[in-house]
């Protein structure tokens with residue numbers, strides 16, 4: 648089988664990560680309640696470290712030290728993986744399934760999060776896009792394989808399903824999983840028994 652995984656809120660507890668990431672600025676910025684800081688908290692999908700630090704400007708105590716502190720924070724993010732995420736990925740890979748990771752957001756920041764969480768080794772292909780995932784599906788060689796989409800975002804998943812003939816959806820419970828189609832939501836750990 649071919650599994651197309653999403654990253655944020657599917658494998659990775661992005662809500663807790665976001666809180667902890669922006670907490671770093673309590674030490675790095677003079678005024679952590681600055682509006683420009685708030686702007687980035689709200690617009691985190693296309694978050695870009697450089698752009699953020701540039702915008703904070705004089706509010707940062709030390710630009711270079713901020714870069715270093717954020718890089719250290721991003722270098723180990725294993726604790727933000729959902730319980731069982733690594734085991735699920737390892738088992739599927741060991742069973743011979745093909746795993747692909749598709750993630751939406753800023754290329755550099757998403758890459759840091761994925762590498763920091765240490766799961767890149769499980770995937771044959773990692774695709775990061777700032778735009779629509781559906782548009783990138785043609786980059787994946789699907790062939791005749793049965794596809795399972797593992798994603799928390801109901802709307803995004805439904806768009807992807809329309810473009811793949813042989814796809815099933817394993818929808819992860821999150822703030823984005825609500826849908827009018829009656830698709831039930833799951834815990835990641837139930838994936839191993841999903842056929």
Ligand SMILES: [Mg+2]
Pocket residue numbers: 653654655656657798799800
């Ligand atoms: Mg997601």
